[in-house]
Amino acid sequence: xxxxxxxxxxxLVGPTHNYGGLSYGNVASQSNSQAVSSxxxxxxxxLGKMKAxxxxxxxxxxxxxxxxxxxxxxxxxxxxxxxxxVIARAAKEAMPLLAACSSASSMWTANSCTVxxxxxxADGRVHFTAANLNCKFHRSIEHPTTSRVLGAMFANPQHxxxxxxxxxxxxxxxxxxxNHTRFCAGYGExxxxxxxxxxxxxxxxxPAPQRYPARQTLEACQAVARLHGLSDDGVxxxxxxxxxxxxxxxxxxxxAVGNGxxxxxxxxxxxxxxxxxxxxxxxxxxxxxxFQAVCVPRExxxxxxxxxxxxxxxxxxxxxxxxMLLIVPEECHKNARVWDYLQQLTAGNGPIREVKVFDxxxxxxxxxxxxxxxxxxxxxxxxxxxxxxxxxxTPTLHDTLVAWVGKHYRDRLSEADxxxxxxxxxxxxxxxxxxxxxxxxxxxxxQLV
Numbered sequence: 001x002x003x004x005x006x007x008x009x010x011x012l013v014g015p016t017h018n019y020g021g022l023s024y025g026n027v028a029s030q031s032n033s034q035a036v037s038s039x040x041x042x043x044x045x046x047l048g049k050m051k052a053x054x055x056x057x058x059x060x061x062x063x064x065x066x067x068x069x070x071x072x073x074x075x076x077x078x079x080x081x082x083x084x085x086v087i088a089r090a091a092k093e094a095m096p097l098l099a100a101c102s103s104a105s106s107m108w109t110a111n112s113c114t115v116x117x118x119x120x121x122a123d124g125r126v127h128f129t130a131a132n133l134n135c136k137f138h139r140s141i142e143h144p145t146t147s148r149v150l151g152a153m154f155a156n157p158q159h160x161x162x163x164x165x166x167x168x169x170x171x172x173x174x175x176x177x178x179n180h181t182r183f184c185a186g187y188g189e190x191x192x193x194x195x196x197x198x199x200x201x202x203x204x205x206x207p208a209p210q211r212y213p214a215r216q217t218l219e220a221c222q223a224v225a226r227l228h229g230l231s232d233d234g235v236x237x238x239x240x241x242x243x244x245x246x247x248x249x250x251x252x253x254x255x256a257v258g259n260g261x262x263x264x265x266x267x268x269x270x271x272x273x274x275x276x277x278x279x280x281x282x283x284x285x286x287x288x289x290x291f292q293a294v295c296v297p298r299e300x301x302x303x304x305x306x307x308x309x310x311x312x313x314x315x316x317x318x319x320x321x322x323x324m325l326l327i328v329p330e331e332c333h334k335n336a337r338v339w340d341y342l343q344q345l346t347a348g349n350g351p352i353r354e355v356k357v358f359d360x361x362x363x364x365x366x367x368x369x370x371x372x373x374x375x376x377x378x379x380x381x382x383x384x385x386x387x388x389x390x391x392x393x394t395p396t397l398h399d400t401l402v403a404w405v406g407k408h409y410r411d412r413l414s415e416a417d418x419x420x421x422x423x424x425x426x427x428x429x430x431x432x433x434x435x436x437x438x439x440x441x442x443x444x445x446x447q448l449v
Contacts, residue, residue: 003381004119004188006259007059008315008374009153009391010050011109012401012434013042014065015427016102018413019365035365039104040409042362044402046107046373049358051398053327058317059384060393062401063153063375066106066145067431067444069424073101073141084421091419100138102418108368109375110253111139111176112146114224117378118159119190120182122229125161126383128154129224131176132165135215140168148443154377156386163227166220171201174220177375178251179240181258183280185289187378192283193230194263195221196252196270198240206271209242215250216240233283238276244268248307253371255306259316262324262351264294266306292351300341309335310369311342316352323353329369330359390439400437404430 017039054060071083077097079086090098106112116127130147133139143165154160166172184191198214200206208214218237225235240252244266249255256265261284263277270276281291296311306312308331315327326346332338332355342355360369379387390397408430410417417423428446435443442448 001188004186005059005379005384006187006318007061007377007379007384008053009061009063009109009377010046010374011063011107011112012065013039013046013107013363014068014104015039015409015430016068016413016418016423017042017104017107017362018099018102018415018418036412036414038362038411039413040405040411043405043409045360045362047398047401047405049327049360049370049373050393052358053317054393054398057320061153061387061391062393062397062438063109063112063391064149064434064438064440064443065104065431066142067446068102068104068427069098069418070101070141071424072445074098083424087419087421087424095415098418099415101141103138105139106142106146107363108178108372110178110372112142112375113150113176114174114180114228115177115375115377116193116228116230117182117187117191118380118383119184119188119378120193120228120230120234122231123161125159126154126377126379127161127163127228129163129174129227130165131174132168132172133175134168134170135173135175135213145443145445149440152440152443153388153391154386155388159383159386166223171217172220172223173215173217174224175215175251178253178372179216179221181252181256181263182378183258183261183263183284183289183291185261185284185287188380190234190287191289192280192287193225193235194258194280195225195235195237196240196256197221197237198242198245206239207242209245211246212248212250214240214242214245233286236276236279236283239271241268241271244303247303249303253313254310255303255312257312257314257316257371259324260318261289262292262294262316264296264312264316264326264352266296266301266303266312267298268303294345294350294352296341301338305335305337309338310364311338313369313371315370315374324351326352326355327370328355328357329364330357330361331364331369333357388439390437397437404433404437408433
């Protein structure tokens, strides 16, 4: 069998990283609204995590940010004139719209798309479907550029298939890999794809949350599974507990994370948990795997502590010896209950044997941790060789990107700074250089004119 790997493609934080508080239902995003951000520190923290994983022997890639401010989106909302005039008018008349069109939220590459590896798909190719992210305006404008960037990263049609985002209507609300997990006995072997949804557009059997929106629909999950050519015996659907959505668990990756044969989840993560776990275990067993569920009881870690610490928005990685490593944010270390639980977890005989802590404060304050920052792509050696080599992390690329950030990024950014027309000029200059560094070609709107 051809060797296979799981690669993490981390989102490079963009030059307009700011705390706009745009994501209703995301407690961290809203609680830090209007704070002053540091785009440079945010990007360097992300690059530091990428390098650390690369140094540990994991295969690591880079996912480019979006062009911001999105002047075309502002023009579509009625703002006219030169680019500078559009930005000035928006700042004066509708600052919330300018903030939305300046968001660096594409750093959350777990939301960029859903990926199915070739071992699962009917045509034996790796499939990508860009997420429409239509629940939030500032994210709904991402998928055209996301599709172009994915196409430049995974360009060989013999190995990779790309699908446009689902229709941008509420019944097909799709948030990408943040609500998708894959279980397998080995990355190159057929696996079970686990889709988690918050509501159904049609079926009244699935109760919706009452306070915050459920962003992912069952119908979107089913559509992606069809597009990717997945078989029924290789797919499991589960509803996220609406009560935890109402406590700020806006995606499944805030309450559960899976890797290989292991699901690490909170006791309150799902509805009908026993059925879900039984179906996962049965279907994975048919594919030669042994499903292991690691449940975190509510008595040990409350949902509130899980949301505040982002315990489950961690990276669960398989090391060379087969044991698993959990990459958690510094906030887990600072939360006494969560940290006590993690010490007990790794002291036991379970599959998760080690925890490593990373300082990702800049991204955490905007509502996303280690798992939000990365897109997982399972690739065999042949497919890996077909990936654009410019986006694969190396020591040289890391050093080049650190220097690039130092050259182009601001140390501080406030909401008032979004009205500065020079910010757009700086962003475009940075991204034009970045596409050359990563060998992406022309993927941004300003490059396509």
